[in-house]
Amino acid sequence: MHSRLLPLFFLLALQLPAKPWNILLILSDDHRYDFMGFHENAPKFLETPAFDRLAKEGAHFANAFVTTSLCSPSRASILTGQYMRNHRVVDNQRPVPQGTRFFPEYLKASGYQTAYIGKWHMGHEKDDPRPGYDQWVSLPGQAVYRYPVFNINGARKQFEGYITDRLTDQAVSYLDQSAKSPKPFFLQVGYKAVHYPFQPAPRHKGRYAGKPIDYPETMARTEENYASQPRWLKERRYGIHGIDHMETGALDKDPVPSFDALYYDFAETVHGLDENIGRILQQLDQLNLAENTFVLYLGDNGFSLGEHGFYDKRDAFETSIRVPMLARAPGLIPCGTTISPMVLNVDIAPSLLELTQTPKPAGTPKMDGQSFLPLLKGDRPANWRKDFVYEYHWEWNFPAQPTTFAIRTDRWKYIYYHGLWDRNGLYDLETDPHERHNLITVPAFQEKAIALREKLFDQLESNGPLTLPIRRPKNEQYYDRKID
Numbered sequence: 493m494h495s496r497l498l499p500l501f502f503l504l505a506l507q508l509p510a511k512p513w514n515i516l517l518i519l520s521d522d523h524r525y526d527f528m529g530f531h532e533n534a535p536k537f538l539e540t541p542a543f544d545r546l547a548k549e550g551a552h553f554a555n556a557f558v559t560t561s562l563c564s565p566s567r568a569s570i571l572t573g574q575y576m577r578n579h580r581v582v583d584n585q586r587p588v589p590q591g592t593r594f595f596p597e598y599l600k601a602s603g604y605q606t607a608y609i610g611k612w613h614m615g616h617e618k619d620d621p622r623p624g625y626d627q628w629v630s631l632p633g634q635a636v637y638r639y640p641v642f643n644i645n646g647a648r649k650q651f652e653g654y655i656t657d658r659l660t661d662q663a664v665s666y667l668d669q670s671a672k673s674p675k676p677f678f679l680q681v682g683y684k685a686v687h688y689p690f691q692p693a694p695r696h697k698g699r700y701a702g703k704p705i706d707y708p709e710t711m712a713r714t715e716e717n718y719a720s721q722p723r724w725l726k727e728r729r730y731g732i733h734g735i736d737h738m739e740t741g742a743l744d745k746d747p748v749p750s751f752d753a754l755y756y757d758f759a760e761t762v763h764g765l766d767e768n769i770g771r772i773l774q775q776l777d778q779l780n781l782a783e784n785t786f787v788l789y790l791g792d793n794g795f796s797l798g799e800h801g802f803y804d805k806r807d808a809f810e811t812s813i814r815v816p817m818l819a820r821a822p823g824l825i826p827c828g829t830t831i832s833p834m835v836l837n838v839d840i841a842p843s844l845l846e847l848t849q850t851p852k853p854a855g856t857p858k859m860d861g862q863s864f865l866p867l868l869k870g871d872r873p874a875n876w877r878k879d880f881v882y883e884y885h886w887e888w889n890f891p892a893q894p895t896t897f898a899i900r901t902d903r904w905k906y907i908y909y910h911g912l913w914d915r916n917g918l919y920d921l922e923t924d925p926h927e928r929h930n931l932i933t934v935p936a937f938q939e940k941a942i943a944l945r946e947k948l949f950d951q952l953e954s955n956g957p958l959t960l961p962i963r964r965p966k967n968e969q970y971y972d973r974k975i976d
Contacts, residue, residue: 550820573841573859610682729801858932
């Protein structure tokens with residue numbers, strides 16, 4: 493090239509539009525925030541090379557949370573960018589309200605090819621194709637781990653083998669097709685794994701059996717673990733999703749596996765999930781798509797493994813509301829980044845819309861989340877959240893967990909149990925990260941409890957809570973008292 497043309501060439505190159513990002517959103521189920529090999533709290537025996545790779549090549553959101561720790565509400569929050577009280581997908585049974593808009597619809601309208609592959613689980617057992625997706629592969633409700641039936645663009649077909657493997661087959665095939673298209677793609681993969689009851693792939697069954705388990709300190713039936721806690725907490729360990737109920741069997745049925753077996757099954761199911769995510773990452777490499785694909789992984793809720801005597805989610809404790817979250821975007825996210833500020837599932841929709849420069853159509857519902865893209869660049873906006881609200885609506889089929897509202901700051905958590913004549917919760921996460929000591933009845937902390945309670949109800953009332961008869965308690969109706 494003639495030397496006098498070089499400056500003009502480089503100037504034109506700088507003005508050329510950047511190639512749009514492909515988006516790969518991977519969602520798992522019931523995956524704990526700390527069950528990734530690189531995590532400081534992970535079991536020492538756990539092997540997760542794919543999760544470790546994403547953390548090494550991208551960012552780990554060290555304080556990622558969901559605003560409702562339950563499958564359907566959390567998935568709706570991810571796709572709408574809204575709290576449960578606004579999108580109104582309140583449980584796993586009721587249908588999605590008419591008029592609900594999910595952000596992939598906006599991506600499709602802006603020129604993206606879009607696909608959903610995996611567990612949808614909004615609207616109970618419905619697996620029909622949903623608006624916003626060109627390619628649809630889903631399954632009914634919770635589905636099954638073995639011999640799954642997929643709804644592929646309206647036609648159902650049963651597959652042999654293990655569901656995590658078969659979903660990955662579908663994802664890999666879609667990437668093959670997308671690599672041949674000039675359009676950028678948005679692919680969401682929703683794994684059933686690691687949903688309870690945990691079922692590892694046959695090739696992984698027994699992989700971790702006998703490995704040492706670091707039992708949580710709040711698992712023991714000791715006075716210290718329950719003296720300050722609400723009464724329902726201790727009672728739950730003997731009912732559904734409680735480890736004592738699990739160990740003895742229920743309703744005269746055969747006893748279910750012991751806690752240790754449950755723990756190993758969970759770890760082995762995580763291992764299979766990681767193995768399949770590794771297959772997807774390898775496919776991106778082979779198709780030369782990795783450098784231009786924004787990969788985002790997270791769980792739809794957390795999961796307790798013995799904490800407070802539970803094996804479930806739904807409650808507002810840390811193991812329930814914290815989730816694993818990783819992102820990789822070469823050239824955008826520096827390798828080995830750790831994001832410390834609190835990031836929520838409602839932040840995903842606005843973040844991906846900003847990344848793709850996709851506008852929301854006029855008149856569409858307001859999103860509650862914030863774009864976390866500045867955090868990936870090392871910039872914490874002055875208006876970044878200092879707290880967030882958690883909400884859970886009581887379910888008739890899982891009555892052990894009451895309707896729960898909570899507010900969490902960097903240090904404190906206040907939990908309000910609606911309609912339950914019991915003790916609320918106040919925890920200092922700095923001195924008590926395992927939420928073992930409830931401070932709600934300690935006179936020295938009553939001012940802190942009331943201030944957090946008022947802030948919680950301020951936020952609930954700013955949008956209007958659910959149709960429950962939620963009213964701000966008066967101080968003289970302050971039920972945070974000592975229980976005899």
